[in-house]
Amino acid sequence: MSKTIVALDFSSKQEVVDFLSQFDEPVYVKVGMELTYACGLEIIKTIKEMGHHIFLDLKLHDIPNTVKGGMKNLAALGVDIVNVHAAGGIPMMKAAIEGLEEGAIDGKRPLCIAVTILTSISQEIMNDQIGIEGEVIDTVKRYAQNAKAAGLDGVVCSVYEAKAIHEVCGDDFLTVTPGIRLATDAKGDQARVATPDFAREQGCDYIVVGRSITKSENPVKTYHLIEDTMQK
Ligand SMILES: O=c1ccn([C@@H]2O[C@H](COP(=O)(O)O)[C@@H](O)[C@H]2O)c(=O)[nH]1
Secondary structure, rough: OOOEEEEEEOOOOHHHHHOOOOOOOEEEEEHHHHHHHHHHOHHHHHHHHHOOOEEEEEEEOHHHHHHHHHHHHHHHHOOEEEEEEEHOOHHHHHHHHHHHHHEEEEEOOOOEEEEEOOOEEEEEEEHHHHHHOEEEEEEEEHHHHHHHHOEEEEEEEEEEHHHHHHHHHOOOOOOOOEHHHHOOOOOOOOOOOOHHHHHHHOOOOOOOOOOOHHOOOOOOHEEEEHHHHHOO
């Protein structure tokens, strides 16, 4: 299984089809808000029919009953991974799992992971703007432990927290890490960034890569370069 999840941050079905048609193997892709709000959840069917694996990144964050209902419907889409914000608390995350179990196809629910502190959030933004005191790593670890207590399968975190999360939550608890940049790439809007090489060294289970692949001159070549690094 591929360890690189490609973020399909596009605004039309045509862009998705053109992009994925360049690959002659199944790719693990991430469908987020941009694509879902442009094309609706119909896009999931299109991507599944092309044979790709899907992380549906809608980051649910609401009261438990609402998240449960939302997850019940998302489970029926047959995607591989869905997610919530860990900031919604343990009752909300438990409700997410209940919803997924109710909506599961043939008794098999999607994996559910929790976003800890977004990779675009720096230490300063977390302390001074959001108002969470202490170190980012401690909040991420606490959120990860809450996610595990609620029965989730893993978290979204930065590469810098992956090792500590595996130490406190176990090696089977998934760490899915965006904020990946090639050494020559600009950080852009991300704060806690790292290279694929460093992600492998830190034991990240999956990396999420968007613009470094989708906006590269040769996306297939860049994808393979990154995936080969992760599989070393
Ligand atoms: O903490 C998070 C959670 C999700 N993301 C998503 O990952 C990709 C990253 O795209 P790049 O172009 O590689 O920066 C994007 O879809 C985000 O919504 C994240 O970056 N950080």
